[in-house]
Amino acid sequence: MSRLMIKNILSEKIIDVDVTVKGWIRSVRNSKKFSFLVLNDGSCQASLQIIVDEILPNYAQVAGLLTGSAVAITGRLVRGGGKTQVIEMQGRSVEIIGLVDESYPLQKKATSLEFLREQAHLRIRTNTFGAIMRVRHHLAMATHEFFSKRGFFYLNSPIISGVDAEGAGEMFTVSTLASDLTKSPKTKDGKLDFSKDYFGKETFLAVTGQLEGECYAMGLGAIYTFGPTFRSENSNTTRHLSEFWMIEPEVAFADLDEVANLATDYIKFLITYALEHAASELEFLLGREDSTAPKDHLNTLKHVRDSKFMRITYTEAMEILSKVDPAVKKFEYPTTWGSELQTEHERFLAEEHFKMPVIVTDYPKEFKAFYMKQNSDGKTVRAMDILVPGIGEIIGGSQREDDLIKLTNRMNELKMDQEPLWWYLDLRRFGSVPHAGFGLGFERALMYITGVNNIRDVIPFPRTPKNCDF
Numbered sequence: 001m002s003r004l005m006i007k008n009i010l011s012e013k014i015i016d017v018d019v020t021v022k023g024w025i026r027s028v029r030n031s032k033k034f035s036f037l038v039l040n041d042g043s044c045q046a047s048l049q050i051i052v053d054e055i056l057p058n059y060a061q062v063a064g065l066l067t068g069s070a071v072a073i074t075g076r077l078v079r080g081g082g083k084t085q086v087i088e089m090q091g092r093s094v095e096i097i098g099l100v101d102e103s104y105p106l107q108k109k110a111t112s113l114e115f116l117r118e119q120a121h122l123r124i125r126t127n128t129f130g131a132i133m134r135v136r137h138h139l140a141m142a143t144h145e146f147f148s149k150r151g152f153f154y155l156n157s158p159i160i161s162g163v164d165a166e167g168a169g170e171m172f173t174v175s176t177l178a179s180d181l182t183k184s185p186k187t188k189d190g191k192l193d194f195s196k197d198y199f200g201k202e203t204f205l206a207v208t209g210q211l212e213g214e215c216y217a218m219g220l221g222a223i224y225t226f227g228p229t230f231r232s233e234n235s236n237t238t239r240h241l242s243e244f245w246m247i248e249p250e251v252a253f254a255d256l257d258e259v260a261n262l263a264t265d266y267i268k269f270l271i272t273y274a275l276e277h278a279a280s281e282l283e284f285l286l287g288r289e290d291s292t293a294p295k296d297h298l299n300t301l302k303h304v305r306d307s308k309f310m311r312i313t314y315t316e317a318m319e320i321l322s323k324v325d326p327a328v329k330k331f332e333y334p335t336t337w338g339s340e341l342q343t344e345h346e347r348f349l350a351e352e353h354f355k356m357p358v359i360v361t362d363y364p365k366e367f368k369a370f371y372m373k374q375n376s377d378g379k380t381v382r383a384m385d386i387l388v389p390g391i392g393e394i395i396g397g398s399q400r401e402d403d404l405i406k407l408t409n410r411m412n413e414l415k416m417d418q419e420p421l422w423w424y425l426d427l428r429r430f431g432s433v434p435h436a437g438f439g440l441g442f443e444r445a446l447m448y449i450t451g452v453n454n455i456r457d458v459i460p461f462p463r464t465p466k467n468c469d470f
C-alpha cells in the first residue's frame, strides 16, 4: 500500500484509491457506529478526516485514542459529503504506533502561546506552530531563490569570529578557558589571558557575517549569507533574540540606492512567495483568537507588495516627528536632530504616518557602525534602515566606506584597534570599489508577514536573556 502525505492527497485531489497515511491524531469524535478521526501529518495546514466503522477489530482502542497518538491508517480516499466535498478517508485498518497518556500537555483545545513556549519541544504539533514553521521554511526557500536567480552566490560566513564588527560590544565570548575560571590563566593585571585560550586570542560568536561577506563580494561580485548570528544585548523585548538568523547580501560596484531597491524587491518577493506557498498557513494564523494583527493584514501585505516604499532621510524623519501634535502622539524620547530614532518613532513613521514600509537613510554617524560610507556633510553616513508597520526595523544596511584613509580616520576617531581588522582594510588597499549591502532579520521578517507578535514564536527554540532551555 503506498503511503501518501496529506498535502499531496489534497492538492492532487487523489480519490478512489487505497492508501496509507501516517500522523498524529488531532481529535476523535465517536457516534453510534462510527468514529471520526482527524489526522495531521505536518505536511500541510489541513488535516484528513478518517471515518472508521465499529467492525474494525481494534475499534474500542481506536475510539478511545487521545489527541497526540501516532497512527498509520489504511483506507480508501473518497470525496466527502456536504458543500465542501473535502476529500476524506474510509479507514479499513488503524495501526497504533505510539500512544499518549493523560499527561500529554497539548490536550486542551486552545493553548496560549505563552504556555506553548514552555513546551517548545512539543509545540510544533499544534496547528499554530505547524503553520509558523512551514511559513519559515517557505521564506528560507524564497530567499535562496530570490538571490540565486539574481546571480548572488550563497556564502557561509564563519560563526566564530575575532572581531566586534558592529562595534556594539554585544558579543558572546567563545573560550575553552571559561569552564573553570578559577584555574584559568590570568594576565599580570588579573584579566583572563586569552593568549593561552583555544585560538590564542579572544574570540566571539559572530554578530554579523558582513565583513567576511564584503571580502567575498570583492571576488564573486555579489553574495548573500544566511546564517545564525548572536547578540548578548540585554533586551528582553518581543523583537529581540540572543540567537537569530540574518540574511546579508553584499554587492560590489553598488551604491546605497541600488541595495535599497534590492531590499525592496526582496521584501516584496518574500510577501509574494508566502502568499503563493503558504496562504492557508497565513489565514490560519490571522484567524487565531489571540492574533493581534489587523484583520485586513493579508490585504495590507498585498498592497505593500504592489506599492513603492517610502524613502526619506533621517533628517526628514526627525522633521516629521518633531511636527507631530503631542495631542495626537506623545513620544517618550526626543525628536530633535541628533537624537536616536527609537522604536516608538520607527513604528509611528511606518504604522501611522506612512502606513507603509519606510526606508530611512543618512543617519548621524554616531549611531552607526564604523564601516559606513561617510557623507560630504561630515555628520551623516550612507546608512539605511527599513521600518515596517507593527515591528519597526527589519533591515539595517549601508554603503560601505571604500576609501582607506576615511575608513582608518573613522576607526581612529572611535579609538578602534586596526590590527585585528588588517584584512578588512586590505580590501580598501587592493582594487577597492564602491559596495553596499544590508542585513534582514529573518525572524523580524517572519513576524511581519505572519502577524505573530512575539519573536520567540517564530524561531524553533528561542534564546533570550536567562532563557536557553531545550
Ligand code: 4AD
Binding pocket: 166, 207, 208, 209, 210, 231, 233, 239, 240, 241, 242, 244, 246, 248, 249, 393, 394, 395, 396, 397, 398, 437, 438, 439, 440, 441, 442, 443, 444
Ligand atoms: O542593523 P543590524 O545590526 O545590521 C547588521 O548587522 C549589518 N551588519 C547588516 C549589513 O549591513 N550587512 O542588524 C540587521 C537586522 C536588523 O535590522 C534586525 O532585523 C535584525 O537584524 N536584528 C535582530 N533580530 C532579532 N534579534 C536581535 N537581537 C536583532 N538584532 C538585529
Ligand code: MG
Binding pocket: 385, 393, 395, 396
Ligand atoms: Mg540596525
